[in-house]
Amino acid sequence: MFFQPIAVSFFEQPTLVLARSLLGMLLVKVTEVGVTSGWIVETEAYIGPGDRAAHSFGNRRTPRTEVMFGPPGFAYTYVMHTHCLVNVVSGEPGHPEAVLIRAVEPCTGIDQMYERRGKDKKLKKLTNGPGKLTKALGIDREDYGRPFFERPLYISEGKQVENIAAGPRIGIENSGEAKDYPWRFWVKDNPYVSK
Template sequence: MSRLNLQPLHIDFYQNPTLDLAQALLGKLLVKETEEGVASGWIVETEAYMGPFDRAAHSFGNRRTKRTEVMFGPPGHFYTYVMHTHCLVNVVSGEVGHPEAVLIRAVEPYQGIDLMYSRRGQEKKEKQLTNGPGKLTKALGITKLDYGLPCDKKPLYIAEGNDVQSIERGPRIGIDNSGEAKDYPWRYWISGNRFVSR
């Protein structure tokens, strides 16, 4: 992947419909700045969650809780939450009052790889640093404290990326108890990228 000017994408980028946004995010750069340094990675895998009618979404049936509140606001904010001790990061999408989001499932390391090893363990293979939603947040230093931050401002933001040649799609992962929603083909990934989770 090429070297780019690390400027956050304009907030208008997030006005895309959720399924389109999930694909448009592929190839973009997810960046987290901390006191330890900057860590970033190219987004290579996403999953779309379509809100009130999607049984796999936290906001299914318009469920509005302290955790899901950010999803009811404007698109272009980060929705972070903890699941099985791992923090996961999503991009809020959809119109105000229609709570949808895109989970960032995997990234390809770009900046701060030494920092990623210090956070994830020196014994890890590079491929294992960020090839899953809980792995990438730990590697980049993304935490629950990033909940609600805008995607177009530092310290956590998404920057311009590279054109993606080929995108594949299939069912989402780890949502077996969500009825027919487990079969919706709303997971997207860059064809052939070795950092895709599976």
């Protein structure tokens, strides 16, 4: 099964629009052991510098956040509690925004996902969280700064999504009023959504 990377113009949407548009798209990672992919079923938008939950809040520019200050459509990966998380850089250059990919529904390479995550997992637990999906797909810190419109880590056309739900983001309790922003989006009733 071969998928084509989406055009870079897809990423040139306002961050909240992009966070919804990513639902149903296919996240693909090509490694030396094969191809794994999953349909994106959950995202979270982070709109720094005014978003207290964003790493770029207050225009905080560090080696870690540098990629967010560039053009949209690139990977912002970072490690949190030993898990690697993957974000799609959004916003215009100089406006550091990103969309966290929170969960995917497995599509191809499921055997490889089990190899990476452990054979005792239920299928719906393989990729139903931001750290789980990166481990399952083989996405790591080395993917920092990669374009999502070229192999080996890319986003491809997926499938139509009918019902999208929105609500507060998860795990950002210490971010003041930002913890209540309804900037988490998910495919309603999809069993692979994280919570």
